[in-house]
Amino acid sequence: MPELPEVETVRRGLAPVMEGRRILNVDARRPDLRFPFPERFAARLKDRTVTSLGRRAKYLLADLDDGEVLVMHLGMSGSFRILLPEAEVAPGAFHHPRSKAATHDHVEFAFEGGATVTYNDPRRFGFMTLSPRATLEAHPLFRHVGIEPLGNALDGALLLRLFGAKQTSLKAALLDQRLIAGLGNIYVCEALHRAKLSPTRAAGTLTIRKANLLAEAIRTVLEEAIAAGGSTLRDFAHADGALGYFQHSFRVYDREGEPCPTPGCRGVVQRIVQTGRSTFFCAQCQK
Template identity: 65%
Template structure:
């Protein structure tokens, strides 16, 4: 499933085209994806202007001029494709390949802008993605968004906040970091990478890095900084992809070439002072990659 940097890359790729554009027509080529489309979905979007394209965790939020918001999720295999004149772009760069097979084109936004017409096409072979409607003034109370934690971007996530979040938690540190009620949008790849950067074991109890209320510890500060920087680096690199999948501007996502531990089982630890070897273990059904020598 795409992680936050991939979704943010998609948002940035779509934003220049979609913000300010009018939806002249919406084609729904099936009645549902993971969930049925909202009643009269195509009719309600027709003629609306897209005022802003935002993101919360792994959700894309399309704010329309009538106060409604399209909540879109890529699911496991979803992607957006831009078709404009003779050009075709696929915003985002993914760790796993995205489909361009037109038989999986399920939603088509026909857009009008002063510069010309364009189409934004949602393709989803496995149909685990979805599009729902909400109202902007009640968006934060929506069941999908109401209980999400802090974003792992900007300065909101700092050592003191992370310490308070994890105090007295007896779950493994990696499991706690994947809890969307604590940190929104943080996924498996980037938790592994952040823990390596912070030199913390994914197996240690989460509460062991916490300190006094409102106070950071050396470990909580180090981990908060590692989370923020690994997400920022991944977004700057265009997400993670092992295949040639281009962003809207034609550039590629190369962050996968910077993976220090994720998917590096059996490789020497990349930390210069370490002689360890990256291992893979399974935690809560997910692969965890780490160096048992320097991550304590």
């Protein structure tokens, strides 16, 4: 599943095409994705103007001029393709390849000015819905979503309050979307390595010093990943998002058996399974 940096990169790629533009037409080529489209989905979007394109956790939020919000989630395999009069672009840089097969083009948005944005999703685990902006935070999708990891609120003191005396593993606590929104497996592994914290350590055992290091690592790894993914947007020739992808900077994720990159560490990157997901870490320097 795309993680927060990938979703933020997609948002930044779509924003110049969608923001301030009127939707001329919506072609929903099936009645559902993961869930059925809301009633009169295409008709409710037609002739609406996208006033802003934001992100909450891993959701894209297109605010419309009538007070509704188009909520979009990429699921496991979803992606957007932008067709401009002069070029075709696929915003975002993903760890797993995105489909370009037209048979999986499920929703097409036509915007004034000639741009079209097509949503492609082979596995159809993504979804789209509409919700009034005024009640969005009370919507079942967002009611229990935690803090944004890139917001100013994230610091060591907040992590200590969130984790309390939890005996669950640090990895599991960081993946709990009710605590911190949008953190996924890849970047949790990377942040824990940078903070030199074991993924198996009990979340409630952090000191304020360790918590501050972890908060800083989370922010840094996400910002670096967004910056790397964002570099793809400056070169329309690389429509597959290959340019500048952050996977080339992974320290531990998917690097089982390789030497630990921490200077002076003689450990080797290991792989274990926690709550059904692969965890990559160095037992030598992560305590």
